[in-house]
Amino acid sequence: MNRTVKIIKADGKKEFELIEQLKQRSREVEDAVVLSVTEIIDQVRQHGDEAIRAYTEKFDKVSLSSFEVPKEALKKAYEACSIRDSLSRAAENIFAYHEKQKQNGYSMTREGVFIGQRVRGLHRVGLYVPGGTAAYPSSVLMNAIPAKVAGVKEIVMITPPAKNGQVDTNILAAAYIAGVDRVFSVGGAQGVAGVCLGTETLPKVDKIVGPGNIYVATAKRLLYGSVDIDMIAGPSEILILADDSAKPRYLAADMLSQAEHDTLASSILLCRSDSQAEKTADELEKQLLLLSRKEIAGQAISGASAIVVCDSVEKQLDLANLFAPEHLELMVKNPFDYLDAVENAGSVFMGENAPEPLGDYFAGPNHVLPTSGTARFFSPLSVDCFVKKSSYIYYTREALEKVSEDVIKIAEAEGLTAHAQSVKVRFENEIR
Amino acid sequence: MNRTVKIIKADGKKEFELIEQLKQRSREVEDAVVLSVTEIIDQVRQHGDEAIRAYTEKFDKVSLSSFEVPKEALKKAYEACSIRDSLSRAAENIFAYHEKQKQNGYSMTREGVFIGQRVRGLHRVGLYVPGGTAAYPSSVLMNAIPAKVAGVKEIVMITPPAKNGQVDTNILAAAYIAGVDRVFSVGGAQGVAGVCLGTETLPKVDKIVGPGNIYVATAKRLLYGSVDIDMIAGPSEILILADDSAKPRYLAADMLSQAEHDTLASSILLCRSDSQAEKTADELEKQLLLLSRKEIAGQAISGASAIVVCDSVEKQLDLANLFAPEHLELMVKNPFDYLDAVENAGSVFMGENAPEPLGDYFAGPNHVLPTSGTARFFSPLSVDCFVKKSSYIYYTREALEKVSEDVIKIAEAEGLTAHAQSVKVRFENEIR
Numbered sequence: 001m002n003r004t005v006k007i008i009k010a011d012g013k014k015e016f017e018l019i020e021q022l023k024q025r026s027r028e029v030e031d032a033v034v035l036s037v038t039e040i041i042d043q044v045r046q047h048g049d050e051a052i053r054a055y056t057e058k059f060d061k062v063s064l065s066s067f068e069v070p071k072e073a074l075k076k077a078y079e080a081c082s083i084r085d086s087l088s089r090a091a092e093n094i095f096a097y098h099e100k101q102k103q104n105g106y107s108m109t110r111e112g113v114f115i116g117q118r119v120r121g122l123h124r125v126g127l128y129v130p131g132g133t134a135a136y137p138s139s140v141l142m143n144a145i146p147a148k149v150a151g152v153k154e155i156v157m158i159t160p161p162a163k164n165g166q167v168d169t170n171i172l173a174a175a176y177i178a179g180v181d182r183v184f185s186v187g188g189a190q191g192v193a194g195v196c197l198g199t200e201t202l203p204k205v206d207k208i209v210g211p212g213n214i215y216v217a218t219a220k221r222l223l224y225g226s227v228d229i230d231m232i233a234g235p236s237e238i239l240i241l242a243d244d245s246a247k248p249r250y251l252a253a254d255m256l257s258q259a260e261h262d263t264l265a266s267s268i269l270l271c272r273s274d275s276q277a278e279k280t281a282d283e284l285e286k287q288l289l290l291l292s293r294k295e296i297a298g299q300a301i302s303g304a305s306a307i308v309v310c311d312s313v314e315k316q317l318d319l320a321n322l323f324a325p326e327h328l329e330l331m332v333k334n335p336f337d338y339l340d341a342v343e344n345a346g347s348v349f350m351g352e353n354a355p356e357p358l359g360d361y362f363a364g365p366n367h368v369l370p371t372s373g374t375a376r377f378f379s380p381l382s383v384d385c386f387v388k389k390s391s392y393i394y395y396t397r398e399a400l401e402k403v404s405e406d407v408i409k410i411a412e413a414e415g416l417t418a419h420a421q422s423v424k425v426r427f428e429n430e431i432r
Numbered sequence: 433m434n435r436t437v438k439i440i441k442a443d444g445k446k447e448f449e450l451i452e453q454l455k456q457r458s459r460e461v462e463d464a465v466v467l468s469v470t471e472i473i474d475q476v477r478q479h480g481d482e483a484i485r486a487y488t489e490k491f492d493k494v495s496l497s498s499f500e501v502p503k504e505a506l507k508k509a510y511e512a513c514s515i516r517d518s519l520s521r522a523a524e525n526i527f528a529y530h531e532k533q534k535q536n537g538y539s540m541t542r543e544g545v546f547i548g549q550r551v552r553g554l555h556r557v558g559l560y561v562p563g564g565t566a567a568y569p570s571s572v573l574m575n576a577i578p579a580k581v582a583g584v585k586e587i588v589m590i591t592p593p594a595k596n597g598q599v600d601t602n603i604l605a606a607a608y609i610a611g612v613d614r615v616f617s618v619g620g621a622q623g624v625a626g627v628c629l630g631t632e633t634l635p636k637v638d639k640i641v642g643p644g645n646i647y648v649a650t651a652k653r654l655l656y657g658s659v660d661i662d663m664i665a666g667p668s669e670i671l672i673l674a675d676d677s678a679k680p681r682y683l684a685a686d687m688l689s690q691a692e693h694d695t696l697a698s699s700i701l702l703c704r705s706d707s708q709a710e711k712t713a714d715e716l717e718k719q720l721l722l723l724s725r726k727e728i729a730g731q732a733i734s735g736a737s738a739i740v741v742c743d744s745v746e747k748q749l750d751l752a753n754l755f756a757p758e759h760l761e762l763m764v765k766n767p768f769d770y771l772d773a774v775e776n777a778g779s780v781f782m783g784e785n786a787p788e789p790l791g792d793y794f795a796g797p798n799h800v801l802p803t804s805g806t807a808r809f810f811s812p813l814s815v816d817c818f819v820k821k822s823s824y825i826y827y828t829r830e831a832l833e834k835v836s837e838d839v840i841k842i843a844e845a846e847g848l849t850a851h852a853q854s855v856k857v858r859f860e861n862e863i864r
Contacts (some may be wrong), residue, residue, distance in 0.1 A: 100549070353826075356826065365824075394785075419793075425682060
């Protein structure tokens, strides 16, 4: 039988080559996209709302008299939303999980010294929400709630209008539940430029977050520095580490849940026997047929996906840490025995009752996670991403005098005499 | 008298124009630099140590048999260092301040549910330290200590060798005090590429931090994504908010301490009277003459610097928050009355006994701060910059069953049937 998925037998070489090769995959941004987005940003900078209106007509095929979605529309959408109770229960879990991430400032005293760090929510944050089939209410919750918990004063959502000028009901309902302050039906690079630069009607934000197509991602990248941005996400990934207790049906279902996102998505299974590998491969064939997005999932499974048969749990853990997956499933009997050895992973799903979609939608941890091996040094989206910190320093004259010698010595060793002088001047005779 | 510094009288317009104009200034990176750094990175990727050796001969004019500085050399440098006691006392304060930033992980339970967040130090971090006259031991302390506190397993310092092949004694002493693990005398774009990509002798890092010239900054920018980097710093800034109690001598000295860093540095004084503005301008002339770096400081003072006479404290605070300075001095009688109204600043220096160099070297807070108005959304370098977080999720079968309906509903509303399927498969009849 001609299987969709590759099965590789670990031999100390092939498996490492595979992982390295999969890590290399990334979306290339064509120069044409950069050029076109640069033009859009320039137009929005120069012409504000007028430019945004023109691009909305061109790209979204809709002419809007006003960009802002009235506040009442959010409440109405919530009342009309068929999944509002499920979304509300999810939001409750997400709020509870993120509340724990809230950092307080601190202060310290020594004799005559008062220093500390202050933590404040950002003033205004933009949240991009894609339109069309990629309009995900879960994404609204996951991006808006940490900002809300951080104390951001105003969360501004932007999303492209449908051809009838409307915004998806589930999206508006999620915005209502999460406490989004204002919603504007503008999207694409023009929407991103609008809130990053500010226009007559769009308020200027300090940071913009949320997923988007290549035009949106490029706009964020080009405007980074004048505002902050979240990570630019690569294609989604799951790596499943299985022992012999893992059921091929579950393994296949979980691989497919990631694969349906994107033809470039990567689903990797590290298992322990040929028969488990083969049974899972067979399950993939069967389950693929049942999916509404089977074309996409099939391409992902035959593409950047693989089943690797490993001869030891150490090998499995080495490969997992090397790949540093966005999602790691520990499909093993005693997942708590493995957690400590996991060095690099965005989110860890432990045991057979924690399929990845549970985390995507409901459990509470954030679903915005580092991709493409960046879990080695990046972290999930969190409350920390929506705060700014400042330090402060107060010394009495006596306290400064006590350390003045040390400060002057270091400054002079560094050849910075004006640094030294700013301390000296405070202790010289006031009349020269 | 022809003064070096501009004095501007706030009129509701001029002062805002000035601030906006000063915020625009930035270093332009020439295409030639990007091309040349791209070439260096490619060579290092292909030829490893051999390429680094060749570039070291070309740029640093020194031929090294081994890149690594032996561990004993650090201790010896410490023993020979004339400012070691001052550096040790500074390090003690910096350690104490950053210890408070350490975040623990957390976990939460609900019935049958165990979720949480884990926080770990990065595995290996690179610290770039410039050579020559910009070899600042304070910078070693400020970059290495938060990494140490975060629990980074290995801190690798790289710094260009002098023509005699040696590394500056104060730099090595600071590395010894901060607990740097390994030191390599390689610098420039080739050094950055070496540790970001890994070579035969240079270990591959997960993140690289530290200041550097335009080649170093460009290499960091180009390698971002395969490793994490710290902020790319713009020119340094100080904004001083003064009331009538502030002494012109102190004001001038503090403006100059920032100005001596760089001809592009910006020193702004917001004061309350013409006479205070004029007296400070006169002091600037006098004190400039005394400085070893008077050329640089003079250019900065006549360049992106100014004294603005404001008619109210509200105006002063508005301008300060708009500029969002790296360093903010509150040179006022009761600085604690102002702190709450400060929205955007990297570090706040309160009262006349907290000159900026006190924070640069000694008080404890980090001196790596957001520049160019980015204090609106960026924060000082901190322990958070050297950790990676992972979430984890464990559910019992019963707990999953209880929420399965919610997860399936949201997945189906999003059109992601494989997501729904990964939950369903766990509760279907096992024999199909």
